[in-house]
Amino acid sequence: MVMVFSAKEARASAYDDWIAGYPGIVDPSPRGDADDDGIPNGIEFVLGTRPDSPDARTVLPEMALVRITTPGVVPPGDYLKVTWRRADRANELDPSVEISTNLMDWRAAAGGTEGIVIREFAEGYGPFLDRVEVYIPMALAVNGRLLARLKLPSTQA
Numbered sequence: 600m601v602m603v604f605s606a607k608e609a610r611a612s613a614y615d616d617w618i619a620g621y622p623g624i625v626d627p628s629p630r631g632d633a634d635d636d637g638i639p640n641g642i643e644f645v646l647g648t649r650p651d652s653p654d655a656r657t658v659l660p661e662m663a664l665v666r667i668t669t670p671g672v673v674p675p676g677d678y679l680k681v682t683w684r685r686a687d688r689a690n691e692l693d694p695s696v697e698i699s700t701n702l703m704d705w706r707a708a709a710g711g712t713e714g715i716v717i718r719e720f721a722e723g724y725g726p727f728l729d730r731v732e733v734y735i736p737m738a739l740a741v742n743g744r745l746l747a748r749l750k751l752p753s754t755q756a
């Protein structure tokens with residue numbers, strides 16, 4: 600799992616309002632890592648964790664290879680399943696999962712395209728914390744490679 604920001608840093612008011620609640624931190628930018636837990640502030644914003652306490656490591660997005668055998672919302676098949684937490688406060692920044700087969704070219708993992716299924720469970724992790732499951736068909740892998748990352752796009756005008 601790779602977690603990144605686009606080249607421009609998110610400057611949305613929601614982020615600014617949130618980070619302003621932690622006036623003591625040294626680097627309030629989305630790329631900053633004030634608590635030195637390896638998780639940038641911007642990702643902590645999405646995960647619903649604190650930028651001034653190393654509480655994010657246990658709630659990072661999880662990836663697993665899963666096999667669905669029963670027809671249902673997710674059709675039978677082999678998938679790379681990405682499960683992640685999305686704080687309601689981050690919704691306006693539209694965080695999303697992107698996929699790649701070569702670590703250079705990334706594209707959105709859009710539900711309904713390429714056999715990708717996205718399931719959203721409101722409050723799935725508690726108040727104001729949704730659980731999002733992204734099922735990416737392993738058939739999309741090239742030479743056995745299929746990579747995913749959580750991205751918080753720029754909202755800078």
Ligand SMILES: [Ca+2]
Pocket residue numbers: 631632633634635636637638639640643650655
């Ligand atoms: Ca951090």
